[in-house]
Amino acid sequence: MVALQSYCEGNESLAQAWAQQGLYPCFYFTLVPAVLFSVCLLLGALQYACYARFGRTMEPKYIPRSPLYAMQVLLSLLLALLPLVTLMWQALGTQLLYGYMVLYTCLSAVSWIGSVGLLRLERTRVMTQDRIRGHGAILLLYWALSFAAENLALISWNSPLWWWGLEDTNQKVQFSLWLLRYIGTFTLFALGIKAPGLPRKPYMLLINEDERDIENTQPLLPDARQHRSTWKDLGQKLHLLAQYMWPKGSYPLQVMVLFCLMLMGLERAVNVFVPIFYKHIVNDLTHGVAWYVLVKTVCTYAALKFLQGGGAGSTGFISNMRTFLWIRVQQFTSRKIQVQLLRHLHGLSLRWHLGRKTGEVLRSVDRGTSSINNLLSYIVFSIFPTVADIIIAIVYFTTTFSAWFGLIIFLCMSLYLALTIILTEWRTKYRRDMNTRDNEARSRAVDSLLNFETVKYYNAENYEASRFNDAIVKYQVSEWKVNASLALLNQTQNLVIGLGLLSGSLLCAYYVTKRKLQVGDYVLFGTYIIQLYTPLNWFGTYYRGTCGLTSGTLNYMSCHRCVCLQVKDEPGAGDLRFLAGRLEFENVYFGYVDGREILHDVSFTVMPGHTLALVGPSGSGKSTILRLLFRFYDVWGGCIRIDGQDISKAKQASVRSHIGVVPQDTVLFNDTIRNNIRYGRVDATNEEVVEAAITANIHERILSFPEGYDTQVGERGLKLSGGEKQRVAIARTVLKNPQIIIFDEVQGQVSS
Structure with a gap:
């Protein structure tokens, strides 16, 4: 019973x-x-x-x-x-x-x-x-x-x-x-x-949105104002981060990573012993121990403090050494991220690039690169050590003092971390909105500068300045919300820290009066807790860095990879086998938008060695045919063949290697004329560059410039006239020496 x-x-x-x-x-x-x-x-x-x-x-x-x-x-x-x-x-x-x-x-x-x-x-x-x-x-x-x-x-x-x-x-x-x-x-x-x-x-x-517009509109960039939890797709994010932390292929850097982790573990041990030896100094002074014992204790404390640095080890020998060694690893990470981002952007479809905002893209790339670097440092050297310090403190005070101290620290830290996470998740929407406004302001400034001539043509300087001012005002409104919510978060953290310190200090003082603890134990508790709270003050910053990842590069890349890669190589696609250069369009259908066809049942053939001119009014599809041939888009119906091979079954790179294009709107790099021509074949010699310029009938004009082939063309080639830019583009295509040449001008033509 x-x-x-x-x-x-x-x-x-x-x-x-x-x-x-x-x-x-x-x-x-x-x-x-x-x-x-x-x-x-x-x-x-x-x-x-x-x-x-x-x-x-x-x-x-x-x-x-x-x-x-x-x-x-x-x-x-x-x-x-x-x-x-x-x-x-x-x-x-x-x-x-x-x-x-x-x-x-x-x-x-x-x-x-x-x-x-x-x-x-x-x-x-x-x-x-x-x-x-x-x-x-x-x-x-x-x-x-x-x-x-x-x-x-x-x-x-x-x-x-x-x-x-x-x-x-x-x-x-x-x-x-x-x-x-x-x-x-x-x-x-x-x-x-x-x-x-x-x-x-x-x-x-x-309930206030038009769902049809949402379903039919695909944003070019992720909506930064849409609140998404930091914990969403956490496993995918951590997996993507891991490849940046471990420098593959570089054994010295891998050894350096392991050594930095060992230094981080050593920091945790030093953080424990600094307050303990401070306690021993107070007790030795109170009890009047021998001088040589006190000197030994003080020297040990000073050595540990040298290793730890000010308060939380932020300026100590170990921390500085770890930071110094981590520079190479961080540079490796930064280089890898930036190169991968550039490759990714070049891999996106023409549709995305036609609708992009250059300033917004550049701002997102800059922020994404720095966010991953900062995030790695936050997680590895701030968040994990802070959590480890909390666990060590709970275990130490529970076993050395009493369970009440461990309970106070546990409840205080749990409440602190929980409130920090909840409030940071709440205020993340304000930070996302601020980033969006920042992107918009930067995008307007870049667009205005890129279209400098147009602004001057229409006397629109004041209009552009007004638009830029409006964008900055919207950004500052969002910035105020971010700073105000940050002040609320900091005050909440300060309240929790103060309550925890007050309750623990009162309990410790009570035990000292009852002679269950010594004066040095009170000093130990106060020193340890203040030392523990110092990195906690930055925990919100670390967590915000983690939150920033959601709207940073990882989602930026994964979103584009899923949406914007409209033209893809088929699995197992081979190289195009170029024979004579017979080009065929057979019953081709295509349009940029559903419901509006640009090409309807288009068929023609260009024989090897022949030239075909495409004549028609603006918008009739001449440039569209050239883009389809270059595989910027895939056809809706029909087939495009080169020497009897469907180009959609071959690799894009192999198809484009046989085709040269002189575009309708020629844009040059902000570099010398020589390097702009050499872009057609980057390993070409100076003599071959000159031969290509002679073929394009631009050589004499180049020599008339004071710096000749070393003349800087300016951003997008604005220092050259329209005809000069087009001649440089022709020379660049000639240097490539393709088997099929496309001239996308007023009278487009395809030569094979």
Whole structure:
């Protein structure tokens, strides 16, 4: 028969927090459900009242059907059931029940059922003014604290009062149940960040948008104003980052990475010993120890402080050495990113390049390159070390002082990190909007400068300055929101830090007055905590750097790779086998936009050695035919052949290697005339460049310039006349020596 005993085992007091190298089970299983019950039921009731009064019911068509949402509900119900299973097993296995076990079962079951209610509430109703997607702060805080509570149990790993020993069946079952709770709470927290049961965009924005326009419009760049969680596609982002951190093919740099990681580990050890030796100095001075002992302690402390540097090791020998060694790794990363970005941009389709905004693209590339470099430093040398320092501090104070100190640090740090993540996720939308406004301002400035002549033709200087001023004003409005929300975040962090420092210092001072601790221990606690808080002050910055990744280069690249690569080589495509140069268009259909054909059933043949002129009014499709031949686009119907081979079945590079183009709008690089001609074949000699210029009838004109072939043509060749630019383009094509030459002029022609 099951007998209900006293509230705690052995008639001990609930005030006993630490027993036999671990948290006292009665204390732990009373504190945890009480906190979770308060968060879920009390704050949840407030949220329910707000939703009932100020909310509205979501339209079912906007609520996504997601199996992950069903998993959220099932996991919550499972976690509500597990305490009942644990209580039943305790009753059947040991025939002993204590009051705290019944309390833990009831409060845990009720709070988890309450979380299901909140989950359902957020799926079916929304606040009228809510413009943020994702779960509310109460559910996220509840899941975060639940997972943190399961981690808190690890402090009692060496305690015989807990189930870690796995010595009998009861302990094995209890451990299995805890493992289920651990996995369940972690999964719920991870799914909570993703919010699979809620709309992908803020509901109040969805109902005000024209969905047809959204479905038919594909943005050239990701919408930076659309809020997307930092945790979305986290695995893909980390996988992409890993290739930049590890310098493949460079063994010296790989050794340098490993050495930097070793220095980072050494920093963690030094951070622990600096406050300890400071404590020894205070105790030695208080007790009046011998001079040589004090000198030894002070010298050791000074040496450790030299290694650590000011406060958090930001200027110490180890940190400076690691920063110095990491420069080469960072340069390798930066070079690899920039080259890969340039290759990627050149790989995008003509459709994307015709619609791009150069200033916006350049700004995104610059920000994306720096964001990946900063992100690697944030994750490897800031976030991971900060989390490691917190864990070390909890373990150290729990084992050296008492469990109360470990509990204070754990609760303070958990609350600090949770609030930082939640508030940073909230303010990310303002930062994205600021980046978008920044891109728009830069794009307007670049477009205005690129079209300098047009601005002058129409006396539009004041108009351009006014447009640029409006763009800057919009940017500054977004910038103010970013800075204001940052001030709120910093004040919240400061409040949590202050409360944690106050409670820990008061407890430590009380123990000193009761002679349970020495004066040096108080100094140790204060020094250690302040040292721990210093990097935490920057945690929001580190996390914002992680948030910036969502709108940075990784999504920028992946989005374009999926959308803009309209012309692709078929798997297993081979090189074009050029024989004589017979060119055929057979029943070709094509248009740039669905529903509007430019070419309709076009067929013609160009025999080897012949020239074909394409004559027609503007917009009739002459340039379109040339773009199709060069495979800037693929045809809708029909076929284009060279020597009987369908060019869509061959590699694009091999097709283009046999074709030379003199474009209608000639654009030159901001370089010398010689290098612009040599671009047709970059390994050509100076003599071959001159021969090509003679063939294009531009040689004498070039020699008339003061610097001859070394004359700078200016940006986009603006220093040359239209005819001179076209002659340079002809020379460049002649130097390439293609088998098929295309002149895209007023009278287009194809020569084979």
